Amino acid sequence: MRIARYLAAAGLGSRRACEELVRAGAVTVNGERLDSPARNVVPGQDRVCVRGRPVVPEKPVHLALNKPPGYTCSRSDSHAGRLVHELIPAHLGRLFTVGRLDRDSEGLILLTNDGDFAQAVAHPSGEIEKVYHVDCRGEFTAADRARLLAGVRDEGEFLRPREVRLLDQRGDRCRLEFRLGEGRKREVRRLCRAAGLRVERLVRRAIGPLALGSLAAGAWRELAPAEVAALRAAARNNF
Numbered sequence: 001m002r003i004a005r006y007l008a009a010a011g012l013g014s015r016r017a018c019e020e021l022v023r024a025g026a027v028t029v030n031g032e033r034l035d036s037p038a039r040n041v042v043p044g045q046d047r048v049c050v051r052g053r054p055v056v057p058e059k060p061v062h063l064a065l066n067k068p069p070g071y072t073c074s075r076s077d078s079h080a081g082r083l084v085h086e087l088i089p090a091h092l093g094r095l096f097t098v099g100r101l102d103r104d105s106e107g108l109i110l111l112t113n114d115g116d117f118a119q120a121v122a123h124p125s126g127e128i129e130k131v132y133h134v135d136c137r138g139e140f141t142a143a144d145r146a147r148l149l150a151g152v153r154d155e156g157e158f159l160r161p162r163e164v165r166l167l168d169q170r171g172d173r174c175r176l177e178f179r180l181g182e183g184r185k186r187e188v189r190r191l192c193r194a195a196g197l198r199v200e201r202l203v204r205r206a207i208g209p210l211a212l213g214s215l216a217a218g219a220w221r222e223l224a225p226a227e228v229a230a231l232r233a234a235a236r237n238n239f
Contacts, residue, residue, distance in 0.1 A: 003027065003039045006048060008115030009057035011094050015116060026051050061092055062223040063111040066215040069201075073100040073109060084109065087218055098122045099130070099207050102186055107132070107204030108212040111220075117228065120235035121207070127181040128234050129162065131206040132188050136197035140166050140174045144195040152194040159187055159194075173200075208234035 001009075007018035007027070019037040021027055027034045028049045029041055041048055048055055067073070071084045074097075088095060088111060098110040098118045112118055121128055151160030163179040174197070178188050192199050205212050209230040215221060223231075 001040065001043065002037065003029065003034065003041055003048070004037045005116070006041050006043065006057060007050070007055065008119075009060070010048075010055040011058050011096075011113035011115065012050065012055065013115045014119035016119065018115065021050060028052075058093060058113050060114045060117070061095060061112055062114060062117060062228050063088065063092070063095070063220050064210065064212075064215065064223055065109050065111055065220040066212060066217050067101055067106050067109050068217045069104050069106045072103050073097045084111075088220060099204070101204060102189075105202040105204065106217065107202075108207055108210070108215075109204070110207065110210075110223075117232065121231055123235075128208040128231070129206075130180050130183055130204060130208075132178045132180070133167070133203045133205050134176045134178060134188060134192060134199055135201040136174050136176065136192055136199055137172060138174065138195075138197040139172060140169060140176060140195065140197065148191055148195060152191065154190045154194060157184055159184060159191055161187075161191060164191075207231070 003022060004015040004018040007021060008015050012018055012021065022034050022037045025033055025035060029039065030047050043057055065084060065087060067084055071082045071087070073084050084097060085095070093113060095111040095113050096118065098112055098121050101107065101109055110121065145164050145166070148161060148164050151158055161178050162181050165177040166174060167177055168175040178191065180187060188202060189199050210227055
């Protein structure tokens with residue numbers, strides 16, 4: 001297999017990131033330093049090292065986690081009180097998050113050591129749809145919906161959801177469903193702010209064909225092979 005694919009399978013990032021490792025001179029094969037990713041290796045036969053340390057492909061791990069509020073999507077952060085990786089058993093190895101949520105948000109995130117999978121699902125060009133349910137303080141009108149669907153400019157960025165639906169309105173509180181394609185940092189919260197709403201709870205309910213379902217807060221499960229394939233297919237269909 002190509003060296004970048006080999007490194008991605010070893011949990012070192014996406015193929016593109018692994019190609020940059022090669023170009024930076026950090027990778028050797030059988031003692032030979034590579035300067036181009038145009039190189040094939042044979043797993044179990046060739047000795048591959050990154051910065052002098054041997055690397056071998058790991059067994060692919062694909063997890064779904066229901067992130068509780070208050071947890072940060074990072075392996076290490078001196079300013080974070082709690083990290084999502086604390087919810088995952090250490091024996092599963094080094095995993096990274098796909099589909100990050102800010103600390104106060106909750107719901108579905110993915111964790112994996114599969115760099116190719118992470119790149120396909122997370123890259124903006126894949127435009128995998130993500131579904132959010134948001135409880136807000138404030139009244140949401142038909143005019144607000146039309147404005148958001150037309151798009152708003154915030155902090156120099158143009159934000160436009162694929163769909164916004166009013167699920168419930170009771171007095172000065174409402175529940176909305178947002179469907180986003182590309183997804184920008186804290187986009188749902190920024191859209192709500194543009195509509196004069198204050199977010200009280202934000203839950204991601206789905207990433208592409210994968211739904212949160214009944215997974216309890218703080219719980220995780222392994223994805224079935226069919227679910228992994230469906231997520232990959234959803235990304236390919238949008239390229």
